[in-house]
Amino acid sequence: MSGTDPAPARKGLFEFLDSKFGFWLVTTLFVAVWSSSYAAIDRYMHKDEAERTRAAESARRDMDAVLKVVPLLFADDAGQQDLAVKLLLSLRSKKALEDDSLALVQAVLDARLKTGSGAGATDNERRQAALILKAEDGDRIAAIANPTAASATPAAMPPTLAVARQLNDAELPPRVYLQIGDEADRDVAKRLRSAFASANVLAPGIELVDARHTPDRSDLRYCADKLDASALARVSAVLQQSRVTVANRPLPPAACRSVRFNHMELWLQRGASAAASG
Structure with missing residues (x-):
């Protein structure tokens, strides 16, 4: 019979498993594999719940941010009103909110734009409308400032922003x-x-x-x-x-x-x- 006799190898393995260190190593590996598998199964079984929790927390943070900014639009100080418009535009442009909250922000901006472009608009309302329009026309304004770069193909609008934009x-x-x-x-x-x-x-x-x-x-x-x-x-x-x-x-x-x-x-x-x- 040719080849190496496997009996000594099996004997050595059994002796190793019978030792305290061997027993400890095998049981530790078994527990680790079991724990990892259990955690993976648990995550899979509760993934929908975890996702719902994450979405709810994200929506709460978004709403908190919007609710803190919107009141500034109606402040007595014109500077605070302008700051609110700029903050809302920043939240929108940086996609810092979920789609639903982005749509809410856009609706607020649309309302300010409509008010500021009306015949009876105040100077403050017209200024806020101008800030919003500058953001809407940002690509063209950038092209005017840098005619050389304007010759290149413009970047596509981020999908999230495209979904959130409600302005016709x-x-x-x-x-x-x-x-x-x-x-x-x-x-x-x-x-x-x-x-x-x-x-x-x-x-x-x-x-x-x-x-x-x-x-x-x-x-x-x-x-x-x-x-x-x-x-x-x-x-x-x-x-x-x-x-x-x-x-x-x-x-x-x-x-x-x-x-x-x-x-x-x-x-x-x-x-x-x-x-x-x-």
Whole structure:
């Protein structure tokens, strides 16, 4: 008979198992395996309950966060109101909440936006609406600030944010972002901003851009298929009454990928102040 006789090996194994150390090692391994298996089975049997508990705790934390922020919207101090809007926008953009809570936050923001874009809105309400709109138009604003990066394909909206967003593009109010390439033109931009407010057109802000990107002649930029005709007419009427001559400049489709409904940009030529007073 060829090969190694297994009898000595079996004998050695049995002797090892009969020893105190061998017995301790085997029983320890057995207990460890059993405990691990039992824990795994227990987790499997109660996984639904654990998930429900986790979800309930997460929802509670989310609601606590929202309930702490929302009252600031109705504070007497305008700074606290603005802070509340910024905190809600931050919670939304960072996906710091569950989907249901994100939807609640978006509903609150929608309500503030609707109030701030109404004809009877106060200065505080208009300012809050402007903050919200700047967040809604963030992709396009970033593209204006960095034209080189804007040529790349824009990143897709995070799925959670897409689910939470309740705002219908068609409901966004008309708004005009003013672009200047020279601080000397800020005064005429401020006058136009006030004129737009009187016509119930939001002008969220005045942005100083690289003078090399300003046009030789002031122009109004927009996406033709994302603009209500009445909104364009209102803006054109304000410009005419303000004696500011501009050329309408519809944006090409590639530039409209990150533009939302009723978004317009008034790009003022350098020396616009002198042109407006002339």
